[in-house]
Amino acid sequence: MxxxxxxxxxxxxxxxxxxxxxxxxxxxxxxxxxxxxxxxxxxxxxxxxxxxxxxxxxxxxxxxxxxxxxxxxxxxxxEAVLRAASEGQNEAAASVQLIELRRMLETGACELAAARISDADIQALFGHVAAMRAAHKVNDIAAFVEADLAFHDLILRASENVFVAVLFAPLHRVLEKRRAETSAVPTIQEHAIGHHQNIAEALESRSPSRSREAMDLHMQQTLDDLKNLVLEAP
Amino acid sequence: MxxxxxxxxxxxxxxxxxxxxxxxxxxxxxxxxxxxxxxxxxxxxxxxxxxxxxxxxxxxxxxxxxxxxxxxxxxxxxEAVLRAASEGQNEAAASVQLIELRRMLETGACELAAARISDADIQALFGHVAAMRAAHKVNDIAAFVEADLAFHDLILRASENVFVAVLFAPLHRVLEKRRAETSAVPTIQEHAIGHHQNIAEALESRSPSRSREAMDLHMQQTLDDLKNLVLEAP
DNA sequence: AAATGTTAGATGTCAGACATCTTACAGTTA
DNA sequence: TAACTGTAAGATGTCTGACATCTAACATTT
CATH class of the missing domain: 1.10.10.10 (Winged helix-like DNA-binding domain superfamily/Winged helix DNA-binding domain)
Structure with a gap:
């Protein structure tokens, strides 16, 4: 520490x-x-x-x-705005807004990446999905999260937009902890694997609109997962 | 100073x-x-x-x-990243990436705003469009830009997402100057008026997807305008 | 009433000193 | 030889006290 x-x-x-x-x-x-x-x-x-x-x-x-x-x-x-916005009973609302923001950046980056990503990077994406599948089988949460993050980072970089990465970094820090929590649920893992597979295939087709749509579905599911986890907090 | x-x-x-x-x-x-x-x-x-x-x-x-x-x-x-990314002959590329980023945030905010904007704010949007029309008639560039900015700020606020506004503020500062340049061209003004009218109508229909699409077209046009102005610099 | 001078309080900068942490290196010991 | 230890150099962290400069309010003079 x-x-x-x-x-x-x-x-x-x-x-x-x-x-x-x-x-x-x-x-x-x-x-x-x-x-x-x-x-x-x-x-x-x-x-x-x-x-x-x-x-x-x-x-x-x-x-x-x-x-x-x-x-x-x-x-x-x-981070400072998050602290301010999370005061009182606003923490749940702030979390939702963060995911909304993440959705904008990730879907946008995915759309851009479709036209710019290299063949090698696409193969790497499928590799990360395979790693997620393997981690899911042996219930290795740490490995699952790592492959998940690598998948998204790769798309961010493939968008070739420096500013997106800059804005995303603090978001990443803030959401990191919660990601580990949601990824611990086996059902959610399965959903995520399917979504990642779809995203990788969409990018492989080089279709910006299809890629954006695939990422959007993934983000929508993430938002639902968060709501379910936040609302049923023990 | x-x-x-x-x-x-x-x-x-x-x-x-x-x-x-x-x-x-x-x-x-x-x-x-x-x-x-x-x-x-x-x-x-x-x-x-x-x-x-x-x-x-x-x-x-x-x-x-x-x-x-x-x-x-x-x-x-x-700002610092922009300075670093604009080194050498990269200035044009950096400008394009900034617009790409703006497109993500504004289309996302517009989509969210469709479900949250109040009737009063929608009327205010049409008011801003009217102001743009009036400014266009008398060729008052300053008034045109002011109404333009007010229009977009209102949508940002109507998205009710604090973080979007936070990320957008520095973008706003950076793009402010160029906005005044592009808005000086009468043809571009006409295009912008039409797009803003469409956006306001889409928001009035409370359709997130239609609102997003309308804003996206506007952003696409802005990007084209920038490219044309940057590439044909005197 | 207007212009001017004064002053209190705020931030901006400086100088020098000592504390503490990291690292490298030499010396000691098993 | 290998591991431990002590020492010293160089880096950042903090403190004290002083003076400079800017702002705003008040008092004074014209």
Missing amino acids: ARKSLVGVVADELLDRIIAGDFPPGSSVPGELELSARHEVSRMTVREAMKTLEAQRILSVERGRGTFVNPLNRWASL | ARKSLVGVVADELLDRIIAGDFPPGSSVPGELELSARHEVSRMTVREAMKTLEAQRILSVERGRGTFVNPLNRWASL
Whole structure:
């Protein structure tokens, strides 16, 4: 476990207070001196924490006036927005919205990939599906998830769109944990194998619309799985 | 013009050197002391600059070892990735990829909005289209662009997906300038008016698939317009 | 009433010091 | 020889105190 530096702790605590509503958007946060006293750190440490929040467009620093909280829709950090959006009973809603976002990016990337993917990569896709089948047979969840992720990563890369990958990375981090949970259910594994097979075949046909449709069905099923798992939480 | 602080300047210069290839991904960046000497600023200033790059996942700082450049696909800043991807003769390719990304998000948001948009918002959409028509008649480009942007922003908000808006904000900043250029061509204005009318009508019918399709056609046209303008640059 | 000067409070930058972590290397020991 | 240990160099982490500069509000002067 990576021990967090003081700067990280201060930034986290400050973000927590912002999300809790202590400093609503448009208002100013306490001055650097006041914060350094409250968190019992030096002013430089507070400044570095502020810099990290400023780089994520959560705060706007105005020299001579103070430091202000930006409205949520200007925040550039998916993780921070997720934390804010998951407050209260909104966690389920936030999860659904994340999947919706993933659906947009993955179906779009799949459509692009259909016209650009190489023969070698298509063979690799079928290889990953085979790996998923094998893992399913021996009930090796870790191997199953690994092949699953590799499958999707390959399509992302095959889309040859750098920006899609950039936007997808934070999503990947956020959804990683839940993916392992859903993949633990054998029935869901079977569904996923079928969908992946269809996607690979669609890409092999080089049809953008068919590829997009195949990925869309897969995403739709993922969303249903999530809803079922979230709603029947023990 | 906002004067940049020294921290911003150092961060920019360092990012420039990274993009130029002075410090390839995986390699380490010079130590804080060396950088403070090179840029003729104090070590604290260098540290704050590094913190901003670290918050964007461009750098990884490891205590006792050094500071390292992350691979491009881990960068969390669309702007930074755009700068890196536009190096050399890649600017046109980067522009196309940005539109592809915008297409994914806007068509997805439009599809979601169809099931969630209010009657009042639909009326507002038709109002924006009317404003575009009026601006087109008197050749008021600024007013045209403003109504255009308001139209798309409204759909984004109507999708009720916070994360889409978050990812779209940086895209918006990047594409804003080019939008003004394309909107200056009368023929393109006429096309856009027709597409916006179709989108509003599709949303009014509350059909997700039809709404998505209407927005997709609009995005396709935008992409074509961009290609024509980029390729025939004077 | 308008222009000007003053001042308090905020962020920006600097200098120097010490703490702590990582790594490499030399030396010690079994 | 091989494994352990101590030491030192170099990196980042943090602290203290100081001064600079910008902003906004208030007081003063014209």
